Amino acid sequence: xxxxxxxxxxxxxxxxxxxxxxxxxxxxxxxxxxxxxxxxxxxxxxxxxxxxxxxxxxxxxxxxxxxxxxxxxxxxxxxxxxxxxxxxxxxxxxxxxxxxxxxxxxxxxxxxxxxxxxxxxxxxxxxxxxxxxxxxxxxxxxxxxxxxxxxxxxxxxxxxxxxxxxxxxxxxxxxxxxxxxxxxxxxxxxxxxxxxxxxxxxxxxxxxxxxxxxxxxxxxxxxxxxxxxxxxxxxxxxxxxxxxxxxxxxxxxxxxxxxxxxxxxxxxxxxxxxxxxxxxxxxxxxxxxxxx
Amino acid sequence: xxxxxxxxxxxxxxxxxxxxxxxxxxxxxxxxxxxxxxxxxxxxxxxxxxxxxxxxxxxxxxxxxxxxxxxxxxxxxxxxxxxxxxxxxxxxxxxxxxxxxxxxxxxxxxxxxxxxxxxxxxxxxxxxxxxxxxxxxxxxxxxxxxxxxxxxxxxxxxxxxxxxxxxxxxxxxxxxxxxxxxxxxxxxxxxxxxxxxxxxxxxxxxxxxxxxxxxxxxxxxxxxxxxxxxxxxx
Numbered sequence: 001x002x003x004x005x006x007x008x009x010x011x012x013x014x015x016x017x018x019x020x021x022x023x024x025x026x027x028x029x030x031x032x033x034x035x036x037x038x039x040x041x042x043x044x045x046x047x048x049x050x051x052x053x054x055x056x057x058x059x060x061x062x063x064x065x066x067x068x069x070x071x072x073x074x075x076x077x078x079x080x081x082x083x084x085x086x087x088x089x090x091x092x093x094x095x096x097x098x099x100x101x102x103x104x105x106x107x108x109x110x111x112x113x114x115x116x117x118x119x120x121x122x123x124x125x126x127x128x129x130x131x132x133x134x135x136x137x138x139x140x141x142x143x144x145x146x147x148x149x150x151x152x153x154x155x156x157x158x159x160x161x162x163x164x165x166x167x168x169x170x171x172x173x174x175x176x177x178x179x180x181x182x183x184x185x186x187x188x189x190x191x192x193x194x195x196x197x198x199x200x201x202x203x204x205x206x207x208x209x210x211x212x213x214x215x216x217x218x219x220x221x222x223x224x225x226x227x228x229x230x231x232x233x234x235x236x237x238x239x240x241x242x243x244x245x246x247x248x249x250x251x252x253x254x255x256x257x258x259x260x261x262x263x264x265x266x267x268x269x270x271x272x273x274x275x276x277x278x279x280x281x282x283x284x285x286x287x288x289x290x291x292x
Numbered sequence: 293x294x295x296x297x298x299x300x301x302x303x304x305x306x307x308x309x310x311x312x313x314x315x316x317x318x319x320x321x322x323x324x325x326x327x328x329x330x331x332x333x334x335x336x337x338x339x340x341x342x343x344x345x346x347x348x349x350x351x352x353x354x355x356x357x358x359x360x361x362x363x364x365x366x367x368x369x370x371x372x373x374x375x376x377x378x379x380x381x382x383x384x385x386x387x388x389x390x391x392x393x394x395x396x397x398x399x400x401x402x403x404x405x406x407x408x409x410x411x412x413x414x415x416x417x418x419x420x421x422x423x424x425x426x427x428x429x430x431x432x433x434x435x436x437x438x439x440x441x442x443x444x445x446x447x448x449x450x451x452x453x454x455x456x457x458x459x460x461x462x463x464x465x466x467x468x469x470x471x472x473x474x475x476x477x478x479x480x481x482x483x484x485x486x487x488x489x490x491x492x493x494x495x496x497x498x499x500x501x502x503x504x505x506x507x508x509x510x511x512x513x514x515x516x517x518x519x520x521x522x523x524x525x526x
Contacts, residue, residue: 164390167390167391168391168394171380171383171391174381174382175380177378178378178380179391180342180361181362181366181372181374181378182391182392182394182438183363183364183365183442184363184395185363186363
């Protein structure tokens with residue numbers, strides 16, 4: 001019982017982070033048909049920004065906020081400077097550019113921040129709660145992780161569902177030409193989409209780093225899990241990305257807890273293969289296709 | 293109202309539109325007719341700024357549309373309903389309509405939504421439904437309603453009758469006629485279905501292989517048997 005609970009709760013926390021990262025990939029994919037491979041190093045570099053701010057003596061929260069804003073700006077800059085020039089050409093051009101960016105940001109981080117491991121603080125306790133004689137594996141930071149991701153998702157849903165801006169962003173994603181004819185400045189919507197995606201990616205980066213170690217490649221495995229989660233959910237559906245992330249987090253946690261932690265990466269790839277073989281459109285290809 | 297002057301558009305070495313000039317007068321329906329590949333759709337896409345012309349221009353109240361980005365058109369008073377209807381199927385009926393009103397400075401007022409719902413009661417019953425579930429005729433009504441949300445002066449319609457039952461086409465054309473008479477809307481109607489189009493149009497323009505063949509009263513064109521056989525297929 002103890003182990004089952006621990007495994008499930010760890011999986012849930014991890015799943016939330018994968019969900020956020022998958023959501024970042026999906027936001028870009030559904031508006032531009034580009035898989036942003038640079039999402040991981042972009043999140044990594046913003047986490048370093050937070051670390052610099054915190055090391056300079058500011059609180060965790062200031063570092064946290066600065067990193068999210070940095071993510072927003074970085075996303076917009078990447079869209080304007082790197083992706084925009086190849087817009088309208090084959091998507092593979094942009095995908096290769098994001099791969100190049102992956103390497104460039106990595107190298108920059110190593111040059112600027114060094115490539116050694118550095119510890120990253122957490123704003124809440126990292127010890128589990130005691131309920132009766134059960135020692136719950138959920139930590140204060142774990143709860144913060146879940147809440148933070150839920151809050152960001154709720155804000156995104158509110159933006160897309162309730163505001164004119166969100167309506168224009170969705171219209172641009174679904175049918176750019178029609179949106180343009182209706183007066184939507186599609187280019188700006190794309191920039192904003194990249195900015196928001198990078199913000200969500202940065203959040204995932206900060207949450208993984210909390211109470212742990214950062215290093216220029218600490219996010220690299222997350223891009224794999226985030227991608228698997230996004231494919232699980234169908235790549236086009238933000239809701240699917242969230243469910244995919246949670247499913248993946250819990251499944252991998254059980255593999256790690258009951259089978260062996262060395263098999264986690266393999267299990268993720270097996271899940272990816274099974275999804276692509278059995279339901280290439282994602283688990284929700286019929287029910288939740290292209291819904292926000 | 294809408295003046296097209298010497299408009300020439302090329303796809304590589306092919307001239308899809310070759311020196312076309314005409315004027316669509318205010319408060320009238322001008323039908324643009326011709327076979328497949330005559331350049332009808334290219335004409336609309338060039339006028340609304342989706343394609344840059346090689347030569348020539350299109351003026352709406354003095355503003356050159358061909359030098360203006362497509363997203364500025366609704367603000368200038370031009371709405372273009374593209375071929376294949378352009379319903380955004382992932383959005384609800386009401387979201388599609390709201391989108392049509394966003395380009396206006398005062399944004400879409402609820403009164404405009406209600407006006408569209410009064411014009412098209414079918415849409416009113418389906419406000420919250422995804423546009424995906426609408427039939428072809430309902431989709432055509434939705435895109436016309438959406439274009440009206442921007443309160444345009446000029447409406448460009450690309451093949452509204454495509455794939456619709458004759459009864460639905462008649463219904464939509466009647467409604468267009470009504471809008472032109474009540475609101476003074478100027479309509480440029482691209483149609484393959486020349487017979488129906490000429491029955492509601494005031495003027496007609498016939499294109500062939502990118503060139504303007506004739507521009508005259510709709511009734512005159514419909515009465516010209518030779519022209520009908522050669523270019524209009526009825």
